[in-house]
Amino acid sequence: MIDRTPKPCHHKIANHQHGNYQTYVSDRCRCLPCAFAYSEYNSWQNDRKAAGKVNHVPDRRAREHVAALRNAGWRVNFIVAETGVSKWTIQHLLTGKPRMIQVATERRILALDIDTQADRSILVDATGTRRRVQALIALGWPVQTIQKMAGLGDHALFIITGGQAQCFTTTRDTIRDLYDKLWNTPPPPSPAAVKAKKRAEQRGYAPPLAWDDDNIDDPNATPNTGDAQRDAESREAERLALWKRGMTDRQIAAATGRHHDAIRRWRLRNGLPSQERRAS
Secondary structure (H helix, E strand, O other): OOOOOOOOOOOOOOOOOOOOHHHHHHOOOOOHHHHHHHHHHHHHHHHHHHOOOOOEEEOHHHHHHHHHHHHOOOOHHHHHHHHOOOHHHHHHHHHOOOOEEEHHHHHHHHOOOHHHHHHHOOEEEOHHHHHHHHHHHHHOOOHHHHHHHHOOOOOHHHHHHOOOOEEEHHHHHHHHHHHHHHOOOOOOOOHHHHHHHHHHHHHOOOOHHHOOOOOOOOOOOOOOOOOHHHHHHHHHHHHHHHHHOOOOHHHHHHHHOOOHHHHHHHHHHOOOOOOHHHHO
16 A cells, blocks of 8 residues: 655755655655656656657667767767756766666767767867957847857857866857857847846957957957047048058058958948959
8 A cells, every 4th residue: 555644855955845757756755746756747747749749869879979978089078068968977988887867968078979070079268258258248138148149069169258268179169150150140139138138248358349340359458438439430431431442451451551361251240242353
């Protein structure tokens, strides 16, 4: 006969209440409210499975892929950084017993391409990446939204904005491309955008207009926060005037004292065609 006496929760942090699935499983409580909650949860899961919707899958495919990644030379920390999956989960897939994992976890792991290891594993200075992320946050973009648009792991940008000295080349290039698209585009109004701006103000994040393409990657450079708006508008007007005169990227760079790559990125951001053919 099943003992239906309610059992207390003895966990130090959690405070499980009677009448839910977790109390039935974690505290082994078999009182009627907990038993009913457990039954309801199982019924819901069975309905999802019947409809072809599952939350968890066997870890076999993820386990095989992680093993293949390690054999190809991928470091565990690199797999963690690229997927956003916890280090414990990756290590368990390598050495632990088979179990069920979340569908999202399997999807992130299987998305890693073994053949890109040589290119992706290069570590570079994270200064420019950190500044670009912080500048977008100052513009109002929440870091979670930036991560989602960039397709990065859950904790990748939090680690970088927190001061990590290096990042992978793929992270650098992805954030640079995203920054080039969003540097002058505020996000839609929302409580998250307000919170992002407030966070940026509290932490002293410089906005996009405080940086120039020439110095945002320079660890020794400092943001121009005093007259950033006016200086940026002046630079824009000067470059545009020179472009309208038919000058090439290199000619504009020489006239303004900037690198031609910075001028090229500026031109592409503003949808301006190259003047190379006209000049020739």
